[in-house]
Amino acid sequence: MAGTLAEKVWDEHVVRRSEGEPDLLYIDLHLLHEVTSPQAFDGLRLSGRAVRRPELTLATEDHNVPTTPGPIADPVSRTQVETLRRNCEEFGVRLYPMGDAEQGIVHVVGPQLGLTQPGMTIVCGDSHTSTHGAFGALAFGIGTSEVEHVLATQTLPLKPFRTMAITVDGELAPGVTAKDIVLAVIARIGTGGGQGYVLEYRGSAIRALSMEGRMTVCNMSIEAGARAGMIAPDETTFAYLHGRDHAPTGADWDAAVAAWSRLRSDDDAQFDAEVVIDAAELTPFVTWGTNPGQGAPLGSAVPDPEALADDHEKLAAAKALEYMGLTAGTPLREIHVDTVFVGSCTNGRIEDLRAAAAVIKGRHVADGVRMLVVPGSARVRIQAEAEGLDAVFTEAGAEWRLPGCSMCLGMNPDQLAPGERSASTSNRNFEGRQGKGGRTHLVSPLVAAATAVRGTLSSPADLDDTDGSL
Amino acid sequence: MEPFTTHSGVGVPLRRSNVDTDQIIPAVYLKRVTKTGFEDGLFAAWRGDETFVLNNPAYAAGSVLVAGPDFGTGSSREHAVWALMDYGFRVVISSRFADIFRGNSGKQGLLTAQCAQDDVELLWKLLENEPGTSVTVDLASRTVTAGDVVASFDIDDYTRWRLLEGLDDISLTLRHEDAITSFEGTRPTWRPVTTSA
Numbered sequence: 258m259a260g261t262l263a264e265k266v267w268d269e270h271v272v273r274r275s276e277g278e279p280d281l282l283y284i285d286l287h288l289l290h291e292v293t294s295p296q297a298f299d300g301l302r303l304s305g306r307a308v309r310r311p312e313l314t315l316a317t318e319d320h321n322v323p324t325t326p327g328p329i330a331d332p333v334s335r336t337q338v339e340t341l342r343r344n345c346e347e348f349g350v351r352l353y354p355m356g357d358a359e360q361g362i363v364h365v366v367g368p369q370l371g372l373t374q375p376g377m378t379i380v381c382g383d384s385h386t387s388t389h390g391a392f393g394a395l396a397f398g399i400g401t402s403e404v405e406h407v408l409a410t411q412t413l414p415l416k417p418f419r420t421m422a423i424t425v426d427g428e429l430a431p432g433v434t435a436k437d438i439v440l441a442v443i444a445r446i447g448t449g450g451g452q453g454y455v456l457e458y459r460g461s462a463i464r465a466l467s468m469e470g471r472m473t474v475c476n477m478s479i480e481a482g483a484r485a486g487m488i489a490p491d492e493t494t495f496a497y498l499h500g501r502d503h504a505p506t507g508a509d510w511d512a513a514v515a516a517w518s519r520l521r522s523d524d525d526a527q528f529d530a531e532v533v534i535d536a537a538e539l540t541p542f543v544t545w546g547t548n549p550g551q552g553a554p555l556g557s558a559v560p561d562p563e564a565l566a567d568d569h570e571k572l573a574a575a576k577a578l579e580y581m582g583l584t585a586g587t588p589l590r591e592i593h594v595d596t597v598f599v600g601s602c603t604n605g606r607i608e609d610l611r612a613a614a615a616v617i618k619g620r621h622v623a624d625g626v627r628m629l630v631v632p633g634s635a636r637v638r639i640q641a642e643a644e645g646l647d648a649v650f651t652e653a654g655a656e657w658r659l660p661g662c663s664m665c666l667g668m669n670p671d672q673l674a675p676g677e678r679s680a681s682t683s684n685r686n687f688e689g690r691q692g693k694g695g696r697t698h699l700v701s702p703l704v705a706a707a708t709a710v711r712g713t714l715s716s717p718a719d720l721d722d723t724d725g726s727l
Numbered sequence: 728m729e730p731f732t733t734h735s736g737v738g739v740p741l742r743r744s745n746v747d748t749d750q751i752i753p754a755v756y757l758k759r760v761t762k763t764g765f766e767d768g769l770f771a772a773w774r775g776d777e778t779f780v781l782n783n784p785a786y787a788a789g790s791v792l793v794a795g796p797d798f799g800t801g802s803s804r805e806h807a808v809w810a811l812m813d814y815g816f817r818v819v820i821s822s823r824f825a826d827i828f829r830g831n832s833g834k835q836g837l838l839t840a841q842c843a844q845d846d847v848e849l850l851w852k853l854l855e856n857e858p859g860t861s862v863t864v865d866l867a868s869r870t871v872t873a874g875d876v877v878a879s880f881d882i883d884d885y886t887r888w889r890l891l892e893g894l895d896d897i898s899l900t901l902r903h904e905d906a907i908t909s910f911e912g913t914r915p916t917w918r919p920v921t922t923s924a
Contacts, residue, residue, distance in 0.1 A: 272910040273903050279885060281903060283910055285918055293804065295760035304897070309907075315921040321758070333758040340760045351921050372919050384803040384827060398827055400805035402834035402896070410900045412907055416883070448745055449797040449823055482800060484826055509917035516915065548745050548800070569744040569796060576743075666754045666802075685801060687749040689772045 259523035261420045262489050263455040266395040266520065270378045272412055279414040285377040285394075287407045288363045289316035289350065291341040292668070293382030297405035298344040308348045309411045315372065316345050316352040319362045320668045324631050324658035329355075334668065348408075361634020361660045364388040364602040368472065369636055371501025375490035375517040380407055385602045385684065386485075387478040391471035392498075393490035393520045395455070398479060418484055419453050419529040422522075424460040427536035432717055434612070435470035436604060436682070436701035438462065438534070439477040440542040440552045446532060448550040451483030454530065457522060458488050462536035468497040469608040476603045477684050480549035489521040541716045543589055544686045544699040546577035551686075553589065555704065555716055561585035580688055581696050582676070589714050592698070596679040597628040597709040598691070599702055600658075601665040604682035605633025609702040610641050613682075614649040616706035616717045621654050623712030628655035629671060631663040655709065667692045680708040728836045730893030731866055734817045736790030738862035738873055739780055740854040744795035748828060751799070751807040765806055766813035785858030791818045793850045793862070799828025799839075808835045818864045820871060820880070822847050833886040834896065840864055840871060846878035866891060 260268070273281040294316070301308070308314060318341060321334040329335040338355070345352040353359040359366060364385055367373040375393035380386060382404040389396035403413055425438055443450075456478050463471065471488050478486030495514055498504045505513040522528075544552040545559050551574065553560065562574035562585065578585065583592070599605075599613045610632065622628045630650045632638035638660050641647055647657045664671040665683035673679055673695025682705050686697040698714060707715040756768025773779045780786055792811070798821040799807060808831045811819065817837065822844040824832075832839045842850075853874050854860055862873040864880075866887060871878045882890075889896070900907075 273906045277884065281900060281906070283907070283914070285914075286921075292757050296762045296805075299760075299762075306897075312920040312922045320754075331758075337758050337760055372921060374919060377918065382803060382805075384801065398803035400803055400808070400827060400831035400834065402805060402831065406897050406900065409897050410904075410907060411911075412900060414896060414900060416885075448800055449825075452797075452823065452826055479801075482797070482825060503919040503921075503923070505917040505919075512915070513917050548747065572742075573744050666749075668754045668757065685747075685749065687747045687801060689753050690749050693753070693755075693772060 259525045259527070261522040261526045261528060262393060262457055262487055262520060263395060263418065263420050266376055266378065267417060269376065279416045281412050282378060282415050283412055284380050284407050285313060286367070286372060286379045287314045288367055288379070288381035288386070289314065290319050290363050290383065291337045292320045293401050294344065294404055295337065295340045296401050297408055298348065300405040301348070301408055306409045308350060308408045311349040313411060314350045316341060316350050317360055317363050317366050318355050320662045320666065322355050322661040323669050324661050324663050324671055326659065330670070358635050361636065362602045362605060362662055364476065365606060365633035365637065368392070369634060371498055371504035374498060375494060376520050380413065384479040385476050387483070388472050388476040388602055390475040390478065390485050390487040391468060392494055393487060393517065395485055395487065397485040418455045421451065421454040421456050421530040421532065422528040423456050423458050423532045423534065425458065425462040425534045425536050426460040427462055429462055429536050429539060432541060432703055433539050434701045434703060435466055435473040437539050437542040439474045440544065440549070440699060441534065441539055443477065443481045443550050444552040445534065446481050448480060448548050449482045451478060451481035454483045455485045455487060456481065456483045458486060463488060464491065467608060468493060469606045472606065473603055477549065480684060490517045541701060541704050543704060543714055545581065545583060545589060546574060547580055547686055547688050549684065549686060549699060551577055552699065555589055555714060557589060559583045559585050559587045559589065590719070592714045593678065593712055594680045594698070594708055594714065595626060595677045596673060597626060597705050598664045598679055598681040598683060599629070599705050600631030600633065600663055601683035602633060603684040604702050605631060605637065607637050607640050609682065610637065610646050613702040613706040614646045616703055617653045617655070617710060618649045620710045620720070622709045626709055626712050628709040629658060629664060630655050631658040632660045634660050664691050666690060680705050680714060728893045728895055731836055731838055731890040733863065733865045734790065735861050735863040736817065737786060737788050737859055738791045738793055738850065738854045739786045739789035740851040741780060741792055741794040742851060745797045745800055746794055747801035748799055748804050748807040749801055752804065752810040757804060757806050762809055763813060765810035769810040769814045783858060788815070790815050791820065791862040791864060792816050793820045793847060793854060796821060796823040796844060798824050800825040803827045805831040808832050808837050812837055820847065820850065833889065836890060838864060838866060838890065840880035840882065842871060842878050842880045846876070849876045
């Protein structure tokens with residue numbers, strides 16, 4: 258029977274199937290970080306269980322880590338990180354701690370090491386695990402009880418997800434990026450539109466994306482409510498993986514590529530839902546509200562809640578505008594920001610930093626605006642410094658930081674103050690996400706950099722010679 | 728896990744849609760390494776607002792939360808479930824739950840009862856007109872009863888059975904350890920391991 262990519266990967270991992278019960282699914286890679294794992298290790302200890310497959314498990318420190326040099330100042334944050342270190346030591350799990358050359362945001366680390374490969378099942382106690390679907394892996398976030406379950410059994414009992422095809426055909430206009438694609442998808446289907454689904458992104462505009470762009474798209478699948486996003490592996494995928502630390506070599510590489518090449522939805526596969534988007538119609542996209550579905554093209558204005566048909570959306574939009582301190586009808590380009598954040602598992606990879614640097618080079622961050630650039634991993638930081646990107650940012654007046662989750666969720670000291678407004682390349686504009694009372698506009702790295710220069714939400718096309726020399 | 732059969736307690740109307748897990752418990756409250764002590768973080772940003780529903784003494788002892796659609800979206804943090812339970816909630820009623828939140832709830836014994844939005848509206852009206860009204864949620868018959876309102880709710884059969892029996896997933900899975908071991912023998916040898924390289 259014809260199958261979708263998601264169904265094929267699922268079926269290859271079913272350990273046990275029994276009528277009336279969830280499938281028992283084998284997990285190929287389990288990623289850990291300090292926030293969602295301590296209670297899981299505690300559970301193992303209480304029941305006298307071991308980690309079944311430590312060699313399929315990897316931990317990194319990311320959510321709490323400071324992005325300025327020195328130890329963790331907050332004692333509670335420090336305890337959480339120290340607890341992860343003790344747990345990894347006790348249970349034999351490999352850990353990349355702060356200061357290690359391989360440390361970074363868990364979803365940046367897996368792919369750059371070549372651990373994320375097509376056809377795998379990958380889980381982590383973090384909803385942005387969907388990032389790894391860019392390689393044709395079935396990757397999804399889990400809760401702490403499930404983290405304990407995977408540690409103990411290397412499996413999860415799960416009911417099959419439904420499948421949704423998101424086809425993005427055509428060519429993106431200059432200045433329109435993977436981030437704009439996914440923000441437009443979420444605005445189209447809504448924050449609940451993907452619930453219960455695995456989204457498979459396909460079409461010529463998706464094929465044309467680099468692996469890093471594909472990761473940005475899959476990363477935000479959860480913001481549409483979907484468990485996972487996937488993109489079928491192709492030559493772009495294989496070229497990215499070839500030669501990476503954990504990629505297969507020699508005859509194993511050939512066998513792997515042969516297997517990976519079969520990982521695509523059959524032509525006559527049936528999806529439970531389909532969405533089609535014309536890439537040529539997309540423009541830079543930004544959010545105006547307090548969930549990632551509340552977004553609009555940068556060239557438009559803050560919407561009028563009264564104009565929305567659905568009562569809940571109307572109420573949600575009115576509450577969002579109140580929280581965001583915005584008035585319906587204000588052109589989005591006239592919104593002033595205090596802070597620009599470039600980073601996160603959504604847009605903290607080297608191509609994101611290159612894109613932002615290219616816009617800001619020779620220009621300067623606007624007066625009264627602070628810009629934080631936080632690489633997604635130590636490797637990204639080292640690469641960026643080798644290319645001189647750190648100098649580009651610091652000469653423009655931005656702060657060049659150490660890797661971590663940082664202001665995406667403000668568990669470390671990188672937070673917005675109450676009432677402060679940011680343009681952020683991260684993934685969530687929820688109330689208080691970046692600091693209590695903080696106001697977040699989600700944007701692409703290009704829009705972030707242009708916004709830093711002008712001080713209002715902007716795209717690179719809005720910059721002219723008076724902003725600097727190109 | 729304690730078995731869940733039926734629960735009666737004060738209903739709390741939360742007239743908001745898209746209550747994400749950052750609202751249920753902000754990230755700064757996620758730093759504990761235990762499963763308890765999260766009640767102070769519950770709805771932390773809203774608790775400072777004196778008009779917030781939980782600040783009304785009539786609802787303070789609430790244990791059945793009646794929320795708008797798309798409850799529990801966003802982050803996978805199970806701390807959201809722990810915070811709700813630490814506060815005293817045993818049931819959340821909504822017309823639509825985010826997948827990860829619903830899964831996490833089922834592991835901890837917090838019942839997520841999916842009701843039609845029309846029934847949620849009826850419950851909201853009742854609970855707002857008569858604060859302190861008790862809501863009874865019966866898992867065996869999948870019904871919610873409060874005053875004159877009687878509504879049925881959806882929950883998948885497997886989760887319902889586990890909740891009624893109070894069963895823990897890991898023990899259930901380990902009954903099939905042989906199947907896991909034999910599956911491991913069939914995995915391609917080129918799949919990566921984290922310990923090499």
